[in-house]
Amino acid sequence: MNSIVFPYDNALLEAVQGVPQSVSDVLNTMKTIDATCIDGDGLKWFNWLYSQVTQAVEDRVSGGGFNDPAWLSHLDVRFAALYFDALRASLAGASLPGCWSAMFSVRDQTRIARIQFALAGVNAHINHDLPLAIIATCQDTGKVPQHGTPEYSDYTSLNGNLDGLIETAKHTLNVRLLGDELPGASHLEDTIAAWNLSAARENAWNTAQGLWQQSSALIELHLDVIDGLTTVISKSLLVPVP
Numbered sequence: 001m002n003s004i005v006f007p008y009d010n011a012l013l014e015a016v017q018g019v020p021q022s023v024s025d026v027l028n029t030m031k032t033i034d035a036t037c038i039d040g041d042g043l044k045w046f047n048w049l050y051s052q053v054t055q056a057v058e059d060r061v062s063g064g065g066f067n068d069p070a071w072l073s074h075l076d077v078r079f080a081a082l083y084f085d086a087l088r089a090s091l092a093g094a095s096l097p098g099c100w101s102a103m104f105s106v107r108d109q110t111r112i113a114r115i116q117f118a119l120a121g122v123n124a125h126i127n128h129d130l131p132l133a134i135i136a137t138c139q140d141t142g143k144v145p146q147h148g149t150p151e152y153s154d155y156t157s158l159n160g161n162l163d164g165l166i167e168t169a170k171h172t173l174n175v176r177l178l179g180d181e182l183p184g185a186s187h188l189e190d191t192i193a194a195w196n197l198s199a200a201r202e203n204a205w206n207t208a209q210g211l212w213q214q215s216s217a218l219i220e221l222h223l224d225v226i227d228g229l230t231t232v233i234s235k236s237l238l239v240p241v242p
Contacts, residue, residue: 004091005107008036012043013091016084023058023073026080027051033087040178042107043087045114046121049169054080056161066157067150071141075155078140079133083125098231099124102238111240113182114173119195120237122166126197127230128223130204135211135219145208155205159198166197176241188241 004010015032018025030051037044057076061069089096090104103120106112138145146152170192176182207226211219 005104006038006041009091011036013088016088016091020077020081020084023054023061023076026054026077027058029080029084030054040108040110042103042109042112042114042117042177043121045117045173045177046103049118049122049165049173050080050083050125052165052169053162056165057158060158060161066154068143068154071137071143071151072154072158074141075133075137078136079125079130082129082133083121086124086129097124097128097227099128099227099234102231102234106238109238109240110177111242112238113176113188113241115170115192116188116238116241117177118169118173119192120234122195122197123200123233123237124230126200126204127233128227130201131207131211131226132223134205134208138208138212145205145212147205147209152205155201156198159201162201163197166195170195182241191237191239 020026086100
């Protein structure tokens, strides 16, 4: 469980009380989080990157070219709600996945780089939350998470855009939490270089497909294992830079 880290955390808790019903709701909540957090809050930088990703998806959906844009938008909302759920649990001192707790518990550690917070959040959200969001979206819309479906085609078609945003963030956020320059050589270089969003999203889809129509008990057991592995990755991503 996490305690209050910043004096404005109660305002953040208020911001994530509602359940988003649209991508616009998601973006508005992210804007509120961004406006509330100071630069010295690691949450700000994951939220910043995630808002860039969400806006890019919304722009692609609005521009057309998808087989099932309504499905993709629904996934976007379901997915973001899991991030807000984790943040709300952390701020309220409730139970939450270890992969999220790993990041939220060190939000104020200034030796950690902004990109580390951003990637640790992306790691938790994709590896742990995305399979759940895919399953929930398919259940809501009467679809099946399988390779070769129009939904899978739409899902993977976003990879190029999202990978581009991650690569930009690797350079833009490659400073310490307060904006100080990092040392010329550190373990962080290899850690950042190894992160691949497309591979993580493919693994999330495969997990959702494997868990489809499994019992809730089996899904929960599998997610406990995923959380343990994802927590280890998050902690390795958040090792302070000397």
